[in-house]
Amino acid sequence: MTGPAAPTPSAIAALNPLPLDAVRLDPEGLLGGWQERNAAATMPHCIGQLSAYGNLDNLRRVTGDSDAEFRGMWFADTDVYKTLEAVGWSGGFPEFRADLTALLEKTQEADGYLDSYYQVERRDQQWSDLGFSHEMYSAGHLIQAAVAAARGAGNTQLLTVARRFADLLVRRFGAGAEDLIDGHPEVETALVELYRETGHEPYLALAKRFLDLRGHGMLGAGRFGPRYWQDHEPLRETTEVAGHAVRQMYLLAGVVDVAVETRDPDLLRTAERLWESALASRTYLTGGQGSRHKDEGFGDAYELPPDRAYAETCAAIGSFQLAWRLLLATGRSGYADEMERLLYNGIAASTALDGRSFFYSNPLQLRTGHDGSHEDTPSQRLTWYSCACCPPNLARLMASLHAYVASSTDAGLQLHLYAPGVVSAAGRALEVRTSYPWDETIAVTVTESGDEPWTLALRVPAWCREARLTVNGSLIRAGAQEGYLRVSRQWRAGDVVVLTLAMPPRLVAAHPRVDAVRDSVALARGPVVYCLEHADVPASMQSAAFEDLCIDTSTAVELGTGIAPVTLLPVLQVRPESSGALYREFATGTAGGTRRAAVPAIPYFLWANRDAGPMRVWIPLAPREA
Amino acid sequence: MTGPAAPTPSAIAALNPLPLDAVRLDPEGLLGGWQERNAAATMPHCIGQLSAYGNLDNLRRVTGDSDAEFRGMWFADTDVYKTLEAVGWSGGFPEFRADLTALLEKTQEADGYLDSYYQVERRDQQWSDLGFSHEMYSAGHLIQAAVAAARGAGNTQLLTVARRFADLLVRRFGAGAEDLIDGHPEVETALVELYRETGHEPYLALAKRFLDLRGHGMLGAGRFGPRYWQDHEPLRETTEVAGHAVRQMYLLAGVVDVAVETRDPDLLRTAERLWESALASRTYLTGGQGSRHKDEGFGDAYELPPDRAYAETCAAIGSFQLAWRLLLATGRSGYADEMERLLYNGIAASTALDGRSFFYSNPLQLRTGHDGSHEDTPSQRLTWYSCACCPPNLARLMASLHAYVASSTDAGLQLHLYAPGVVSAAGRALEVRTSYPWDETIAVTVTESGDEPWTLALRVPAWCREARLTVNGSLIRAGAQEGYLRVSRQWRAGDVVVLTLAMPPRLVAAHPRVDAVRDSVALARGPVVYCLEHADVPASMQSAAFEDLCIDTSTAVELGTGIAPVTLLPVLQVRPESSGALYREFATGTAGGTRRAAVPAIPYFLWANRDAGPMRVWIPLAPREA
Structure with a gap:
C-alpha cells in the first residue's frame, strides 16, 4: 500500500514511492512533530468543525436525517472528503470514518451521483453549470478520500462509493458522450489514482479526455476570463502558468499522472515547462503562488507583492503534490528542493503552533495598522473560513507526509526530505538522526541491508554551497550529481553515513x-x-x-x-x-x-x-x- | 445659475463658485480642448452606448414599451442619469434630454419611486437590500441630473421628477421613519444640492440624518466587512479613510455639503481630517485612490502598488468633487492643488485621445506580457464596461469643468486652474492666455473692472519652487500667502498680469x-x-x-x-x-x-x-x- 501517488509498473518513472509503512517520522523532529500535531489537534479540530459548520448536516438533509438549511460553500462536501482523506492516511479515527462512510453510502444516488448541494432543492441543476458547480472537483476529492481509506486504513468500503460516482462520470462524460470539463481541475489526478488503485482503464481514459478537451474555451469566460480555469489554450501549447493558482496546480498534477501512465513524454514535458515558468517568475520566496486576491490567481510575470501575496495554502499544497509527481517521474532534485521550500515555508506558515488555526492566504508582509477584518487577509490565523478548503487540505497532506520523504529504485534508496525517523523498503532499512533544518548534520545509520551492493542517494539542496559526506567517518570526495550525493557499496547494518549541509545565514x-x-x-x-x-x-x-x-x-x-x-x-x-x-x-x-x-x-x-x-x-x- | 455645488448664502464658505456662464474655456487650451472633446465625442458616445447596452430599454420595459430582458448592472439607471447630467451642464443635446425626461416621467411610480431594476419582476424587493441595492445611490444621480438640467439648460422638468423621488425618501427615511442608510453614499451630496436648488429644508435634514446614522454597523458586514461602505465607526470619530474608495469620496462630498449648510465646523473638520489621511498615506502620485481590486478599496497605509493600482476613475472624480467643496469651504490652496493633480493625471489618463474609450482602473505600471483580458486591468482603454460607471462620470465632470476654474469673494476673484479662456463675474472680467501646463507663463488681462479696488488671487501650486508675478511689466515682490499670490489694486481694463511658475523637470x-x-x-x-x-x-x-x-x-x-x-x-x-x-x-x-x-x-x-x-x-x- 503506497501513498497518495502510486504509478503503475508500466508508468514513466525515475523513482518509485515507498510503501506507506516504510517510513516512520519521529515526533521529536520537525516533520514528525507536525504529523503528530496534525493527528492530535488539526484532525480532531477539522472533524469538529464539519459538525459545527453544517457540512455533515448538508449530507444528512439529503437522506432526510436533517432539516437544516444547506450551509457553507456549494462545494462544502469537499471539506468532508479531505478530512476523510486525512483520516484514511492516518489510519485513525475509525468511528468517524465508519459513520461518515455509511452516511455517504446512504447519500449517494442509485446512479452514483453524490453532491449534497445538488441533491435536494437543486436536483434539476445537476451538471448544468460545470464551470462553477465543482461537481467533478467534489467527485475528485471523494475518490482521493476513498483511495486513502483503502491504502492507509485498508478499508475499501468508500472505494465502492467512489467507483460508483466515477463510473457515472465515465458513462456521462467518457468518449462518445458529451464533451464537457469541470471548471475546477482535481478529478483528473483523482481518476488516474483510482485507475492505479483499481486497474480500471476507463478512469485513466476519462482523465486523459478531460485534459485533451481543456483549453478550447469550452467553459466560456466566466467571471475572470478563460485563463482563470486554464481553458484559454490547449495544454500542450501552453508555456506559462496562468489563472487561479490552485486550479493550475491541481490540473498539472493530473497532467503528470496522465503523462506517466500513458507514457507520453510530450505531455510530461508540458508539465515541467509550466512548473519551470512558475518558478521563474511567479513564485514567492516561500514557494507560495498567486499574487492576486481578486481571482486567487497568478499575476503577470514578476508581479509578486509581499503584502498582497495571496499564496493560498491550497496552492502551496497543490504545488507540493505536483513537485512530488514530477520528482517521481524524472528524479530531478529541483522538484524535491521545491517540496522542501514549500514544506518549511509556504505550507508550514499556514498552521498555528497549536494546530487549530490556519492562514488561507500567506502574505510575506503585514503592515502596522493592518486592517485584518477581511477573511482573505486576517492579522492572525483563523480557526475556520467561510471557504474552508485549506485546513482539511493541510490535514490530508500532513497525515501522508511520511510518504514524501524517500523513494526507491532497483538500485537503491533516495532520501529527499531530512527528518529523524526510519525508512525501510525491500530489505533495506535506515535510521535517520538529525535536528534538520536547525542543524546541518544528518546521520543515517544502515540498519538492514541485503547481500547486494546498492546506492544510497542523499539530496543536496540547491541552497547548499558546501555539502560534506562521510561513511563510517571517512570523507567521500565525490561531488553531488544532479542534486544527489550517491554512495554505492555493499552496505552492512551499522554503517553510518553523515551528511553535512553547510547552513550559513x-x-x-x-x-x-x-x-x-x-x-x-x-x-x-x-x-x-x-x-x-x-x-x-x-x-x-x-x-x-x-x-x-x-x-x-x-x-x-x-x-x-x-x-x-x-x-x-x-x-x-x-x-x-x-x-x-x-x-x-x-x-x-x-x-x-x-x-x-x-x-x-x-x-x-x-x-x-x-x-x-x-x-x-x-x-x-x-x-x-x- | 451656478455649477455642481452652490452653497447657500448662509453656508460656511471662504470662496463662492462663479455662475456657470462666467467662465468660457478656449478649446485650444488643454482643459477647453477636453471639454470640447467631451461634447463632440464622449457625450455622443455615451448616449449611443445607453441604447446599445440596454439602459434605455431597461426604463422602457417599465412603461411596457420594451419587452427586452433587463440588461447590465442593477444600477444601470445611473449611467443614464450621469449622461443626462453631462447633457444638462453642456446645455446641448436638447432632443435626447427631452425624450429621456419624458421617459423618466412616464417610468416614475405615482409615489415617486424610480428604479427600473426594481419596477418590473422585482417590485416586491424594493427597499429590501439597502446595502447593495443602490436605490438611493440611483436617486442621488437622478437628483444631480435634474439640478444640472435646471442650472445648465434652464429646464426644470426633470427637477419635478427628482423632487417626487426625494419627497418619497423624506417620507420613508426621514426623521421619525425607519433608520436606514444606503450602502453606496451619493444621495447625501445630491440631497443637499437639491435643498440648495429648491430651498426645501427636509432634503438637507435627510442628508444630515443619513450621515448621523452611518457608522453604527447598520448595513452589516456584507461581502467585505462594514468598512467597505464606511459603516464601521461614526463619522465624527473617524480618522482614516477606509473601504471602497468611490463610496468614501462621495460620502465625504456629502459630509462637506451638510457641514457647510448646517454650519457645523466639527463635521467640516472631519472631512478635512479624512482628506488629509488619504493624502498622507493612501493616494497615488497621480491622485488616484484605491489600491485593491478585490473590494475596489483603500488598502493599508502606504500600500500603493503601481502595477495593481486600482485608482478607479470614479474615485478620482469623487476626490475632485470633494476637493472643490473643501476649497470653497476653506479657501485652502492644497485642495486646488489636488484638483489640479487629479485633472492632469488620474482623471485625464482615463480617456483616450479620441474621447471614445476609457480606463476604469488607472494603474501606474503595465508589465511586458501583461494579461489584459480582465476588464479591471485591460492593456488599453475599452469603449464600455459591464459596470459602466466611469465613462458617463467623466462626461458629467468635463461638461462642468469650467465651473471649477475660478471663484469669487466680495474682495475679488481667485484663479485656481490655469487655462486659456475668459472669466467674468460681477463686473470684473479677465482674459487668460497660456499654454499651461506645457508653458510656465500665464498671462491674465483685465478686460473689465468696477470702480472699486479688488484683489486678484492666483494660485501658486505646492510643486512650484519659484513663482514670479508682474503687473504691467513690473515685478511684484510679495510672496504667495497660503498658496496664492494676491494683488489688490484698482484694476483697469488692459492691465496685464503675468504669472510665471517655474517648471523644471x-x-x-x-x-x-x-x-x-x-x-x-x-x-x-x-x-x-x-x-x-x-x-x-x-x-x-x-x-x-x-x-x-x-x-x-x-x-x-x-x-x-x-x-x-x-x-x-x-x-x-x-x-x-x-x-x-x-x-x-x-x-x-x-x-x-x-x-x-x-x-x-x-x-x-x-x-x-x-x-x-x-x-x-x-x-x-x-x-x-x-
Missing part, C-alpha cells in the same frame, strides 16, 4: 524585475526563510515604525535562539526621519540610519503566534549613501 | 514606507506626472526587457517634444544582465548598467494611445555601485 535578493521588493533582502538559513516580527523589536527601536527598520548588510548575520531553535540576528537600523510627506523631491545622500541593534529574525513559518502586529520577510536595505 | 521620490516603489523615482513637470512607455524605447535598447531599464539620476533631465508639446528626456540605462533566477544570493557591487540613452518620457495621461505595451511611472534607480 543567507541574504537573498530577488530578480530586479520583482519591483515590489526592490532594494530589499530576505534572510534564509538552510531551507527556512526568516522574517522580522514586531514582537522581537527591541525597546530601543520601539518608537520607530516597524516599516522604518532597515538592514545593514555590511555586518554579518549571527545566529541566536528564541521562538525557534535557531533565530537569525541581522543588524538593523532605523531609517532617518522622513518629512512625513507621501511624495517629495528625490535627493541622493540621505543621512544614514540611527539606533543600530541586532534584532532577532524568526522562521517565517512561526509568525503570528504572538500578539498581532506587523511582519516582513523582505527587509529594506539601509538608504544609499551620498 | 522634477524627480519625485515616495515616502520610504511605500515599499512598492522603493529605490525608484518618478518624473514630473509642473502638475503633470510623466511615464515611460514602450513605444519610445530606442532601437538600441529594444533588445532589453522594458523592465530592465533604469534611470541615471546624475544626468539632468532635458525637455523634448513628441506626443505632447513637452516630453522629458531622462537618461536611462539597461540594467546588467541577471542570471535569470527569481531569487539569488544578495551581493553588493553589481556592475553598472550599459547602453545609456536619453529616452522620452510622456505625460502619464497620454499613455496607451499607441500599440499596447508596457508602461511605468516609477523608474528604478540604476543599481548601487560597490
Whole structure:
C-alpha cells in the first residue's frame, strides 16, 4: 500500500514511492512533530468543525436525517472528503470514518451521483453549470478520500462509493458522450489514482479526455476570463502558468499522472515547462503562488507583492503534490528542493503552533495598522473560513507526509526530505538522526541491508554551497550529481553515513524585475526563510515604525535562539526621519540610519503566534549613501 | 445659475463658485480642448452606448414599451442619469434630454419611486437590500441630473421628477421613519444640492440624518466587512479613510455639503481630517485612490502598488468633487492643488485621445506580457464596461469643468486652474492666455473692472519652487500667502498680469514606507506626472526587457517634444544582465548598467494611445555601485 501517488509498473518513472509503512517520522523532529500535531489537534479540530459548520448536516438533509438549511460553500462536501482523506492516511479515527462512510453510502444516488448541494432543492441543476458547480472537483476529492481509506486504513468500503460516482462520470462524460470539463481541475489526478488503485482503464481514459478537451474555451469566460480555469489554450501549447493558482496546480498534477501512465513524454514535458515558468517568475520566496486576491490567481510575470501575496495554502499544497509527481517521474532534485521550500515555508506558515488555526492566504508582509477584518487577509490565523478548503487540505497532506520523504529504485534508496525517523523498503532499512533544518548534520545509520551492493542517494539542496559526506567517518570526495550525493557499496547494518549541509545565514535578493521588493533582502538559513516580527523589536527601536527598520548588510548575520531553535540576528537600523510627506523631491545622500541593534529574525513559518502586529520577510536595505 | 455645488448664502464658505456662464474655456487650451472633446465625442458616445447596452430599454420595459430582458448592472439607471447630467451642464443635446425626461416621467411610480431594476419582476424587493441595492445611490444621480438640467439648460422638468423621488425618501427615511442608510453614499451630496436648488429644508435634514446614522454597523458586514461602505465607526470619530474608495469620496462630498449648510465646523473638520489621511498615506502620485481590486478599496497605509493600482476613475472624480467643496469651504490652496493633480493625471489618463474609450482602473505600471483580458486591468482603454460607471462620470465632470476654474469673494476673484479662456463675474472680467501646463507663463488681462479696488488671487501650486508675478511689466515682490499670490489694486481694463511658475523637470521620490516603489523615482513637470512607455524605447535598447531599464539620476533631465508639446528626456540605462533566477544570493557591487540613452518620457495621461505595451511611472534607480 503506497501513498497518495502510486504509478503503475508500466508508468514513466525515475523513482518509485515507498510503501506507506516504510517510513516512520519521529515526533521529536520537525516533520514528525507536525504529523503528530496534525493527528492530535488539526484532525480532531477539522472533524469538529464539519459538525459545527453544517457540512455533515448538508449530507444528512439529503437522506432526510436533517432539516437544516444547506450551509457553507456549494462545494462544502469537499471539506468532508479531505478530512476523510486525512483520516484514511492516518489510519485513525475509525468511528468517524465508519459513520461518515455509511452516511455517504446512504447519500449517494442509485446512479452514483453524490453532491449534497445538488441533491435536494437543486436536483434539476445537476451538471448544468460545470464551470462553477465543482461537481467533478467534489467527485475528485471523494475518490482521493476513498483511495486513502483503502491504502492507509485498508478499508475499501468508500472505494465502492467512489467507483460508483466515477463510473457515472465515465458513462456521462467518457468518449462518445458529451464533451464537457469541470471548471475546477482535481478529478483528473483523482481518476488516474483510482485507475492505479483499481486497474480500471476507463478512469485513466476519462482523465486523459478531460485534459485533451481543456483549453478550447469550452467553459466560456466566466467571471475572470478563460485563463482563470486554464481553458484559454490547449495544454500542450501552453508555456506559462496562468489563472487561479490552485486550479493550475491541481490540473498539472493530473497532467503528470496522465503523462506517466500513458507514457507520453510530450505531455510530461508540458508539465515541467509550466512548473519551470512558475518558478521563474511567479513564485514567492516561500514557494507560495498567486499574487492576486481578486481571482486567487497568478499575476503577470514578476508581479509578486509581499503584502498582497495571496499564496493560498491550497496552492502551496497543490504545488507540493505536483513537485512530488514530477520528482517521481524524472528524479530531478529541483522538484524535491521545491517540496522542501514549500514544506518549511509556504505550507508550514499556514498552521498555528497549536494546530487549530490556519492562514488561507500567506502574505510575506503585514503592515502596522493592518486592517485584518477581511477573511482573505486576517492579522492572525483563523480557526475556520467561510471557504474552508485549506485546513482539511493541510490535514490530508500532513497525515501522508511520511510518504514524501524517500523513494526507491532497483538500485537503491533516495532520501529527499531530512527528518529523524526510519525508512525501510525491500530489505533495506535506515535510521535517520538529525535536528534538520536547525542543524546541518544528518546521520543515517544502515540498519538492514541485503547481500547486494546498492546506492544510497542523499539530496543536496540547491541552497547548499558546501555539502560534506562521510561513511563510517571517512570523507567521500565525490561531488553531488544532479542534486544527489550517491554512495554505492555493499552496505552492512551499522554503517553510518553523515551528511553535512553547510547552513550559513543567507541574504537573498530577488530578480530586479520583482519591483515590489526592490532594494530589499530576505534572510534564509538552510531551507527556512526568516522574517522580522514586531514582537522581537527591541525597546530601543520601539518608537520607530516597524516599516522604518532597515538592514545593514555590511555586518554579518549571527545566529541566536528564541521562538525557534535557531533565530537569525541581522543588524538593523532605523531609517532617518522622513518629512512625513507621501511624495517629495528625490535627493541622493540621505543621512544614514540611527539606533543600530541586532534584532532577532524568526522562521517565517512561526509568525503570528504572538500578539498581532506587523511582519516582513523582505527587509529594506539601509538608504544609499551620498 | 451656478455649477455642481452652490452653497447657500448662509453656508460656511471662504470662496463662492462663479455662475456657470462666467467662465468660457478656449478649446485650444488643454482643459477647453477636453471639454470640447467631451461634447463632440464622449457625450455622443455615451448616449449611443445607453441604447446599445440596454439602459434605455431597461426604463422602457417599465412603461411596457420594451419587452427586452433587463440588461447590465442593477444600477444601470445611473449611467443614464450621469449622461443626462453631462447633457444638462453642456446645455446641448436638447432632443435626447427631452425624450429621456419624458421617459423618466412616464417610468416614475405615482409615489415617486424610480428604479427600473426594481419596477418590473422585482417590485416586491424594493427597499429590501439597502446595502447593495443602490436605490438611493440611483436617486442621488437622478437628483444631480435634474439640478444640472435646471442650472445648465434652464429646464426644470426633470427637477419635478427628482423632487417626487426625494419627497418619497423624506417620507420613508426621514426623521421619525425607519433608520436606514444606503450602502453606496451619493444621495447625501445630491440631497443637499437639491435643498440648495429648491430651498426645501427636509432634503438637507435627510442628508444630515443619513450621515448621523452611518457608522453604527447598520448595513452589516456584507461581502467585505462594514468598512467597505464606511459603516464601521461614526463619522465624527473617524480618522482614516477606509473601504471602497468611490463610496468614501462621495460620502465625504456629502459630509462637506451638510457641514457647510448646517454650519457645523466639527463635521467640516472631519472631512478635512479624512482628506488629509488619504493624502498622507493612501493616494497615488497621480491622485488616484484605491489600491485593491478585490473590494475596489483603500488598502493599508502606504500600500500603493503601481502595477495593481486600482485608482478607479470614479474615485478620482469623487476626490475632485470633494476637493472643490473643501476649497470653497476653506479657501485652502492644497485642495486646488489636488484638483489640479487629479485633472492632469488620474482623471485625464482615463480617456483616450479620441474621447471614445476609457480606463476604469488607472494603474501606474503595465508589465511586458501583461494579461489584459480582465476588464479591471485591460492593456488599453475599452469603449464600455459591464459596470459602466466611469465613462458617463467623466462626461458629467468635463461638461462642468469650467465651473471649477475660478471663484469669487466680495474682495475679488481667485484663479485656481490655469487655462486659456475668459472669466467674468460681477463686473470684473479677465482674459487668460497660456499654454499651461506645457508653458510656465500665464498671462491674465483685465478686460473689465468696477470702480472699486479688488484683489486678484492666483494660485501658486505646492510643486512650484519659484513663482514670479508682474503687473504691467513690473515685478511684484510679495510672496504667495497660503498658496496664492494676491494683488489688490484698482484694476483697469488692459492691465496685464503675468504669472510665471517655474517648471523644471522634477524627480519625485515616495515616502520610504511605500515599499512598492522603493529605490525608484518618478518624473514630473509642473502638475503633470510623466511615464515611460514602450513605444519610445530606442532601437538600441529594444533588445532589453522594458523592465530592465533604469534611470541615471546624475544626468539632468532635458525637455523634448513628441506626443505632447513637452516630453522629458531622462537618461536611462539597461540594467546588467541577471542570471535569470527569481531569487539569488544578495551581493553588493553589481556592475553598472550599459547602453545609456536619453529616452522620452510622456505625460502619464497620454499613455496607451499607441500599440499596447508596457508602461511605468516609477523608474528604478540604476543599481548601487560597490
